[in-house]
Amino acid sequence: MNKKHIKIIEDYSNIKGRSLWVDARRRLFQNKAAVISLFLIFLIAFLSFFGPFFLKYSFSDTDWNSIYYPPSLNNGHFLGTDGNGRDLLVRILYGGRLSLTIGILATLVSVFIGVIYGTIAGYFGGKLDIFMMRVVEILYAMPYLIFVILLMVVFGRNIYFLFIAIGAVEWLTMARIVRGQTISLKEKEFIETSKALGQSNFMIIWKHIIPNLAGPIVVYITLMVPSVIILESFLSFLGLGVQEPLTSWGVLISEGSREMETAWWLLIFPGIFMTITLASLNFIGDGLRDAIDPKEY
Amino acid sequence: MQLTQKNIKNNNLLININKLNVFFNTPEGLLHVVKDVNFNVKKGTCLGVVGESGSGKTQTFFSITGLLAKNGYAEGEANFKNYNLITCDDKIRRGFLGKSIGFIFQDPMTSLTPHLKIGDQLAEIAIYHKKITKSEALQRAAEVMDVVKLPNNRDIINSYPHELSGGMKQRVMIAISLMCEPDLIIADEPTTALDVTTQAEILSIFNDLKNNLNIGLVLISHNIGVIAETSNQVLVMKNGQILENGNTHEVLTKPKNDYTKHLLSCIPPWIKN
Amino acid sequence: MIKFITKRILIAIPTLLIIIAFSFSMMRVAPGGPFTNERALPPEIEKNINAAYNLDKPVYEQFYIYMKNITRGDFGPSFKYKDFSVKELILNGLPVSVTLGLSAIIISLFLGSLLGIIAAINRNTIFDYSVMGVSLVGICVPSFVMAPLLSLFFSLYMGILPTSGWNNGNILNLILPITALSLPQIAIISRMMRASTIEVLNSNFIRTAKSKGLNESYIIRKHVIRASILPIVEYLAPASAGLMTGSIIIEQIFGLPGIGRYFVVGALQRDYTLVSGVLILYASLLILLILITDIVRAILDPRVKI
Ligand SMILES: Nc1ncnc2c1ncn2[C@@H]1O[C@H](COP(=O)(O)OP(=O)(O)OP(=O)(O)O)[C@@H](O)[C@H]1O
Numbered sequence: 001m002n003k004k005h006i007k008i009i010e011d012y013s014n015i016k017g018r019s020l021w022v023d024a025r026r027r028l029f030q031n032k033a034a035v036i037s038l039f040l041i042f043l044i045a046f047l048s049f050f051g052p053f054f055l056k057y058s059f060s061d062t063d064w065n066s067i068y069y070p071p072s073l074n075n076g077h078f079l080g081t082d083g084n085g086r087d088l089l090v091r092i093l094y095g096g097r098l099s100l101t102i103g104i105l106a107t108l109v110s111v112f113i114g115v116i117y118g119t120i121a122g123y124f125g126g127k128l129d130i131f132m133m134r135v136v137e138i139l140y141a142m143p144y145l146i147f148v149i150l151l152m153v154v155f156g157r158n159i160y161f162l163f164i165a166i167g168a169v170e171w172l173t174m175a176r177i178v179r180g181q182t183i184s185l186k187e188k189e190f191i192e193t194s195k196a197l198g199q200s201n202f203m204i205i206w207k208h209i210i211p212n213l214a215g216p217i218v219v220y221i222t223l224m225v226p227s228v229i230i231l232e233s234f235l236s237f238l239g240l241g242v243q244e245p246l247t248s249w250g251v252l253i254s255e256g257s258r259e260m261e262t263a264w265w266l267l268i269f270p271g272i273f274m275t276i277t278l279a280s281l282n283f284i285g286d287g288l289r290d291a292i293d294p295k296e297y
Numbered sequence: 298m299q300l301t302q303k304n305i306k307n308n309n310l311l312i313n314i315n316k317l318n319v320f321f322n323t324p325e326g327l328l329h330v331v332k333d334v335n336f337n338v339k340k341g342t343c344l345g346v347v348g349e350s351g352s353g354k355t356q357t358f359f360s361i362t363g364l365l366a367k368n369g370y371a372e373g374e375a376n377f378k379n380y381n382l383i384t385c386d387d388k389i390r391r392g393f394l395g396k397s398i399g400f401i402f403q404d405p406m407t408s409l410t411p412h413l414k415i416g417d418q419l420a421e422i423a424i425y426h427k428k429i430t431k432s433e434a435l436q437r438a439a440e441v442m443d444v445v446k447l448p449n450n451r452d453i454i455n456s457y458p459h460e461l462s463g464g465m466k467q468r469v470m471i472a473i474s475l476m477c478e479p480d481l482i483i484a485d486e487p488t489t490a491l492d493v494t495t496q497a498e499i500l501s502i503f504n505d506l507k508n509n510l511n512i513g514l515v516l517i518s519h520n521i522g523v524i525a526e527t528s529n530q531v532l533v534m535k536n537g538q539i540l541e542n543g544n545t546h547e548v549l550t551k552p553k554n555d556y557t558k559h560l561l562s563c564i565p566p567w568i569k570n
Numbered sequence: 571m572i573k574f575i576t577k578r579i580l581i582a583i584p585t586l587l588i589i590i591a592f593s594f595s596m597m598r599v600a601p602g603g604p605f606t607n608e609r610a611l612p613p614e615i616e617k618n619i620n621a622a623y624n625l626d627k628p629v630y631e632q633f634y635i636y637m638k639n640i641t642r643g644d645f646g647p648s649f650k651y652k653d654f655s656v657k658e659l660i661l662n663g664l665p666v667s668v669t670l671g672l673s674a675i676i677i678s679l680f681l682g683s684l685l686g687i688i689a690a691i692n693r694n695t696i697f698d699y700s701v702m703g704v705s706l707v708g709i710c711v712p713s714f715v716m717a718p719l720l721s722l723f724f725s726l727y728m729g730i731l732p733t734s735g736w737n738n739g740n741i742l743n744l745i746l747p748i749t750a751l752s753l754p755q756i757a758i759i760s761r762m763m764r765a766s767t768i769e770v771l772n773s774n775f776i777r778t779a780k781s782k783g784l785n786e787s788y789i790i791r792k793h794v795i796r797a798s799i800l801p802i803v804e805y806l807a808p809a810s811a812g813l814m815t816g817s818i819i820i821e822q823i824f825g826l827p828g829i830g831r832y833f834v835v836g837a838l839q840r841d842y843t844l845v846s847g848v849l850i851l852y853a854s855l856l857i858l859l860i861l862i863t864d865i866v867r868a869i870l871d872p873r874v875k876i
């Protein structure tokens with residue numbers, strides 16, 4: 001331990017203070033992994049949504065002169081082409097657009113359900129709470145992917161239905177977290193005061209409980225988006241999700257794994273994009289969690 | 298009840314603390330929480346340590362027993378039986394811990410392993426240090442349970458911590474520290490978490506220990522009343538420093554330091570006498 | 571203990587009923603499902619289904635019959651495979667899926683916990699960082715990327731392991747699928763175990779154990795493991811669910827004739843009876859695992875009321 005390089009704090013009474021969110025942001029930006037991940041996510045999102053405008057090929061253009069063309073800088077197929085001569089990079093970016101959109105929308109659906117369900121159970125407590133949590137427990141016992149597949153089989157493979165189905169099974173953990181937080185908030189003084197002032201339950205939940213849930217919700221969203229992206233890719237991989245001509249990372253990886261003997265790049269590059277996205281989102285989620293609540297988790 | 302300084306011969310010296318410092322690495326920098334602390338503990342006496350919360354009482358004794366958190370480290374001397382406990386080998390320190398030095402913690406509720414029976418937690422320390430059989434160890438456990446006035450029956454031996462009350466858990470903790478007949482017992486706020494009646498009972502156990510066994514006792518408390526009742530010698534700590542160190546009677550009647558005076562003004566007059 | 575188990579079973583039954591009711595109602599609302607009348611199916615299958623479900627009877631009676639059949643392990647005739655019942659298909663795939671799933675769960679629990687404990691004890695050392703680094707890869711690279719990569723490397727590039735096929739359960743054919751299936755779970759379990767072990771190591775009762783002068787390996791064995799393994803026990807059911815879904819992908823990629831394979835084909839071809847049969851089978855399995863979890867937890871943690 002080299003003391004010379006470290007400021008010795010003799011009086012540590014004034015270290016605390018500052019507001020929660022300012023503190024959280026400072027801690028988040030001190031976390032190198034989280035900062036790099038934030039950068040990467042913004043980069044991938046930006047490229048996915050705007051990149052295709054700047055590329056030479058569109059995502060369904062078939063270039064019959066270059067089928068299974070390996071990655072090269074010469075003819076504009078930077079990441080190569082597939083068996084139909086379509087440019088891989090453009091397809092990856094389009095796939096990313098879809099994967100990210102589904103990830104975010106399905107997450108919002110599940111956060112919406114989860115927050116409402118969790119606050120009601122936590123706030124009203126008693127028998128209602130026991131019943132509602134029992135239901136969650138039952139649903140937890142479901143092999144939820146198979147459940148989504150059943151829904152998809154029954155209602156048809158529609159992309160809008162896909163994210164509703166995913167959202168409908170992913171809200172359970174959110175509901176649990178929110179319920180726990182609501183129960184602990186409920187005992188706080190300011191809630192008691194509002195009750196004494198005769199505010200309605202709905203107003204108390206809306207004005208006091210939900211804003212205070214922001215921390216866990218933000219953390220959870222960043223951790224849920226990757227799991228939704230995986231789920232969507234999983235389904236698409238099996239041919240049960242996104243259908244041609246649309247494409248997502250799952251579809252691309254699925255095609256790539258079938259053709260990896262002839263064209264390794266078709267598997268590797270979509271895999272890399274997806275892995276970077278998932279890893280970054282996980283790092284951001286972990287970073288946020290540590291930043292917002294350094295002790296509790 | 299009180300021994301004076303003269304009565305204690307020097308060869309009774311049990312542990313000598315010299316220029317002890319404790320630091321913690323934190324994201325904000327290096328915290329210096331114990332600053333150049335010196336004191337002695339003698340056989341057959343009780344050293345009381347008082348000070349407000351965060352004054353460094355616990356960390357002082359954690360550093361001596363090697364129990365500091367991972368981010369902490371200590372410098373200085375804690376001389377015990379020809380070894381400096383701060384710098385000596387882990388193995389040597391472990392040999393003393395539990396065997397010659399007993400530690401009783403601030404929070405009895407969480408200080409026992411939840412999945413082990415009380416009997417096992419009592420017996421293991423004797424089995425480990427004295428290499429005796431389990432039945433011999435349980436016999437010893439019966440003796441110490443008597444000392445701490447735990448009803449010595451199968452029920453307690455076979456129960457798990459969550460089945461006992463806070464007071465009983467603290468008695469078990471004291472019993473554990475007595476299993477190997479230690480020379481020094483450090484009790485870190487042993488009564489803070491307990492209700493008033495139980496507090497009095499636990500304190501009377503400490504008084505008995507001090508009077509009947511020839512051990513050195515360190516009693517940490519932020520309640521100066523508790524110290525006044527039990528200890529011969531007192532340390533007053535604040536902000537990691539020792540403000541006052543002396544005979545309990547003298548410190549309580551003629552405090553030199555303003556902070557001590559302030560502490561004293563907080564206790565009811567009948568205890569001072 | 572018997573009372574505790576009975577109570578748990580009594581709670582499990584309604585759960586199962588709800589799942590069966592759900593899959594029944596899904597099939598009723600499904601366009602072209604077994605309980606509707608407008609279908610365009612080959613006449614043989616049509617006949618099988620009519621015979622199995624008494625379509626002229628009212629709904630509740632149909633449900634009753636459906637339920638009764640399920641308790642006998644009869645999930646009805648397959649919708650797409652002529653001359654096969656769902657039960658036969660499942661039994662066909664079972665040996666493959668069980669071999670795969672069981673080996674994967676045992677390997678993941680054992681390796682995951684072991685790595686987690688060692689990383690926690692040696693935290694912030696090279697070992698810790700490498701275990702956590704590798705497990706991060708295990709978590710971030712989805713199994714459907716990992717599995718083709720493994721096969722690309724070990725089968726196509728190195729040529730030491732077969733790319734696909736069951737080959738009567740030959741161990742060489744199993745190595746890649748089991749590895750690909752276990753990796754994510756090993757990653758998750760080792761992280762969980764590391765976190766819970768660190769928490770236990772920082773707890774007050776471990777400080778007490780240290781103050782007794784006990785050595786580290788004794789403390790780990792006697793005081794730490796039983797407390798830190800609890801979250802892993804709780805994770806048994808989710809881990810199994812993960813393996814079930816994982817095996818669907820893995821069987822697909824490595825061409826293994828397991829339940830997952832039939833399931834995917836069934837889903838793609840809208841074989842309702844097959845899909846819901848697999849759903850009910852897997853859900854019952856998970857409910858059984860939750861039951862086991864409760865019992866193991868009660869054994870490990872005396873604070874759980876029996
Ligand atoms: N692991 C640690 N990292 C950083 N600072 C620490 C750590 N452990 C203790 N401290 C700080 O050391 C100081 C002294 O703590 P200590 O536990 O000795 O106080 P105490 O006098 O025992 O107080 P109390 O009466 O509350 O028990 C406190 O300011 C505390 O915040």
Ligand SMILES: [Mg+2]
Pocket residue numbers: 354355356403485
């Ligand atoms: Mg303390």
